[in-house]
Amino acid sequence: MSHRSEQGQRSFGDIAPTLAELTDRVLFDQVWQDPVLSPRDRSLATVASLIALGRAEQLPFHLRRARDNGLSHDELAALTTHLAFYAGWPAAASAVTRLRELKDEEARS
Template identity: 65%
Template sequence: MSTKPTAPTAARDSFGSIAPKLAELSDEVLFGDVWERPQLSKRDRSLVTCAALIALGKSEQMNFHFPRAIENGVTHDELVELMTHLAFYAGWPNAMSAVTRFKDLFPAAHQ
């Protein structure tokens, strides 16, 4: 039997009323299981996730994952270096979109 969190989660707050099963899977499987596996640190998982989002051009998801990466120990400089590196492997436009999203999320980081 599945145990549901008593407090609202980010997934439930964000899209739980539209897609409750997706919110449940996000909470229980993605963040409750996959992100908690000890084989990779949360910092490493954040780097991998951000790299995948940049490579796939999923800039909307960066709103959540870039700040989460910072919380998990990735530095601003490392995120910028990730974007620079991926420009050559995942495409210049994807890197430029990521830089734009980074600027919007962390305006103080580039002043």
């Protein structure tokens, strides 16, 4: 694999260096690079899981990654609406807040 992630190191390497190393080398350099699933499919699964589990703090990073991996705002909004029926309205409402923040961020860019 030619690309090596440093996201974990940047995010929390100073506090939890082993977690940062596992995040970079296993999660992002191995799991995310496995060609069995496309990056788009991995993003769709990851965002759905984060919404369903109510992990709103992790959503901004993964929503941006999902956009980079080819998911549109409309697709992410449709995913969020779909999950409201399976994961609950509060989880979907929290995700919409994060999706709005991303849309605003992209509009300013």
